[in-house]
Amino acid sequence: MNTIDKIGDQIIEEFSQFEDWMDKYNYLIELGKSLPIIDEKFRTESNLINGCQSKVWLSADYNDGKVIFKADSDAIITKGLVSVLIRALSNQSPDEIIMNELSFLDQTGLKAHLSPTRSNGLLSMIKQMKLYAMAFKIKNS
Amino acid sequence: MNTIDKIGDQIIEEFSQFEDWMDKYNYLIELGKSLPIIDEKFRTESNLINGCQSKVWLSADYNDGKVIFKADSDAIITKGLVSVLIRALSNQSPDEIIMNELSFLDQTGLKAHLSPTRSNGLLSMIKQMKLYAMAFKIKNS
Amino acid sequence: MNHMISDIEKIRADFPILATNVYGKPLVYLDNAATTQKPQVVIDTLSSYYSTMNANIHRGTHYLSIEATEAYEAARRNIAAFIKASSSSEIIFTRGTTESINLLADTFSRAFIKSGDEILVSEMEHHSNIVPWQLAAEKSGATVKVIPMNDLGELVLDNLDSLLTTKTRIVAVAHVSNALGTIHPIEEIIRKAHEKGIPVFIDGAQAIQHFSVDVQQLDCDFYAFSGHKMYAPMGIGVLYGKEKYLNQLPPYHGGGEMIKTVFFEKTIYNDLPFRFEAGTPNVSGVLGLDAAIQYMLETGMDKIEKIEENLYLYALAKLGEIDGIRFLSRAAHKTSVISFLIGTIHPYDAGTLIDHFGVAIRTGHHCAQPLMDRLKIPGTIRASLAIYNKPSEIDMLCEAIIKVKQMFL
Amino acid sequence: MNHMISDIEKIRADFPILATNVYGKPLVYLDNAATTQKPQVVIDTLSSYYSTMNANIHRGTHYLSIEATEAYEAARRNIAAFIKASSSSEIIFTRGTTESINLLADTFSRAFIKSGDEILVSEMEHHSNIVPWQLAAEKSGATVKVIPMNDLGELVLDNLDSLLTTKTRIVAVAHVSNALGTIHPIEEIIRKAHEKGIPVFIDGAQAIQHFSVDVQQLDCDFYAFSGHKMYAPMGIGVLYGKEKYLNQLPPYHGGGEMIKTVFFEKTIYNDLPFRFEAGTPNVSGVLGLDAAIQYMLETGMDKIEKIEENLYLYALAKLGEIDGIRFLSRAAHKTSVISFLIGTIHPYDAGTLIDHFGVAIRTGHHCAQPLMDRLKIPGTIRASLAIYNKPSEIDMLCEAIIKVKQMFL
Ligand SMILES: Cc1ncc(COP(=O)(O)O)c(C=O)c1O
């Protein structure tokens, strides 16, 4: 089992504690609050992913074969979701990021937030993360 | 009672004989066939009233205080209806033509054929007849 | 108020969707400015049309086609009467307000707007009343000028005289703002524009469902609205235009219905209103709109206004009791649209959670980004009321807001 | 045939309007090329949408809005699969074929057509596939050229090579002629046009309801059709376009949905397909279209073709027995559309009387005046079949024709 799926399993377990939707959202809000706010210098137009309702900023670095993502959002719930994605995908190899289908999201009940019909920008963020991984892979091969 | 309404009453009586729609249409077809075909020289673009499906040609003359209409159509049923209108409105004074609301048509069951939603050009023909009457009235006053 | 409530319960019974549960809770639908729900009589009109009358219209000689054509044209007359148009040929059926405005912006600009001319809109417009004019301006070389707003959420007409220049070809403003609910002083705008011979288009998408509109009294030159925001089906709308203007506009869509004769060398266009209705019309939509208008008239426009005003005042009072609520409009004249923020909570966060309490409100920029930029906010939370809403639903909204606040503490 | 008839009776039971009487006689509906009737499942889709799901879509964060958005986008995927498009972003929802063609003609000509260029259509087109190109040609200074037809009612491709010049920017032809039912050799037209790098638009309004269409196999660049002619509600249609072309077209309507951000200074447009879908979409229409396609697929496209072909051959034989009947198409490849004349009887006269026998057929020029001019006739009588028609209905048409003939003797 690769590391993304392992982290995914942990996340599934964490979310499975919550029977109530309010508890789940409370946890997302907590995650959102605890995600380190990225430096003002990363909050640029070029790092911006415009969901229709909430904004997401995403930056990526490459270090020792791994991609490191930093991200932020102006909405807390989006930020909570962003932190889950960062936890799974940051500090992984480009190949793992490109190949992984994030199937763990199905079992967390968070999947709906990532539908193309949502207006929070998260699906575009995942696309963007994969593009970054692709770019780093090509550059370093 | 003015002459148009009197003729209208005759027409109502004639049509009231028919209980069956087929008889009524047979009569219209007969009328259509017996309407003298107007001279080729009147079948001009400028005399043409374009219904969506059948064409009507209408010409008007003024003689001794009366308007004389001649008309034709490429469809027989339309021609039958045209002949009814000619019978009522031709050879009448401009004022009578302008004022008359052709209410006799209600009682003949022919009214539906003159609805603006029909595609036979008859409503435009009546409009055109009134415009001619108006023009002759102005010219001769 | 009690008398009102029994009235409202009677009205609610006409709207089948109001009995729906979402997340196991009874649906509280407060997103009426986006689209209203439909009374049974409108739904039944669609079913019955398709079960007994459906046909293509205007050119048919057969029974169903004649019936359907007559029903369609009767609906046009009813709709003309509803807005007090002087003739039913001034009523053009479109797909909705957006199409109405695009039709107008395209044809009007081709007839009347040239390079260097100006089009005047307001800072509070819906994108549908901005972008079509931008596109028209781009094509013709004109510029789009803007009537500004104040912090109360009202248009400021102080400089209107200087905004209406000799180059202004048309003024396009909303009757009511969709984002804030402000009723604009269109009478004054129309009067001042007309003094300079400039025609005025009014976007009535957020007005027509709330109070009586009389286009002849307003003396506006064009007016548009959408069926789906006034209890009618989706996919149908209206562009009203004074005949003298419509007659001067070039054709828009080409196709069936809009022409008299077609040759490859030349094509002769049909009369109003058919000239602007190319293709098979949405007959069921038109009959649905007719039924919705009938429903509104039977309910009574005065009563609709009264019910909504009462509930609006109730909502303002109740929401005002909640600590940290900030209303984004303090306009003097308003419909029952309430745009607000809760402390520093992002509207998207608030909306996502309020939804889980079964309350449907809308959050975001409401397709009015220039307005949001002016207010320097990413969006608002918007509750918009309709005749079937009731005080207990406002209470549920307030409860949801209080719980959401707690979640963010 | 007996097996077929029991199949047809089962299908007929799905269409409530077929039980209607007109003039006290059971309705015989043979005007299907104008618009088809709707199965109960389509009618129910509309009712159920408005009773349980209705909301404005794409921007909502509340339950109904999310449900409706997902149903709408699922329908888009199903429709893409139905015509074998390579991606659902190639499916643009319009009001109908006419709007699809106007959208294409306007945007394509702004992107690709300049003064002196040529647009190639055919002599057998519906006005909706002529007038939009005339309007586009007028604006851009291009000319409209015409592929001719022969006396059998077929397109003549002998000179196609010389009609496709270095100035030809697009070819726009129907898949099937609405007036005659001829299936055009579009494969050959597409192949020859592509050899010269010219894109091809196919008007599929009279094809999609009769047999399977595979846009990738055809390799056409654009394809359009109307819901109301394929058992779906009015007010909804589709424009398919290859992504590579759609991406190059400028925006059409301005408004909500089609933009990403709006400033007065500049506006950023949305991605495909939303860029071309301004304003509140007709969600109920889209779901109705989805249901109609589902109904066709469950019936089976092969079976639809078989049923219609059998009945068509039956009708040809029966009508052919009547003295004085003159068929206007002898094309080798045809759908179940039969255009004819009865002796010298004017089609309007024939249509008016046939209607009184309870038989709905269409008469007139069928929005194809250039074709009528070519045939030197004012119009035709057209009987057009659908899956729910049966042999006894053809018999009733024949009886009506015989009686009408007697009335004119
Ligand atoms: C003020 C205003 N104008 C125009 C529109 C666009 O209407 P539609 O989406 O029905 O075309 C809306 C609705 O969103 C609106 O509120």
Ligand SMILES: Cc1ncc(COP(=O)(O)O)c(C=O)c1O
């Ligand atoms: C071949 C053809 N093209 C286009 C159209 C126009 O379709 P609609 O009226 O649905 O826009 C029709 C229908 O009349 C047609 O038969």
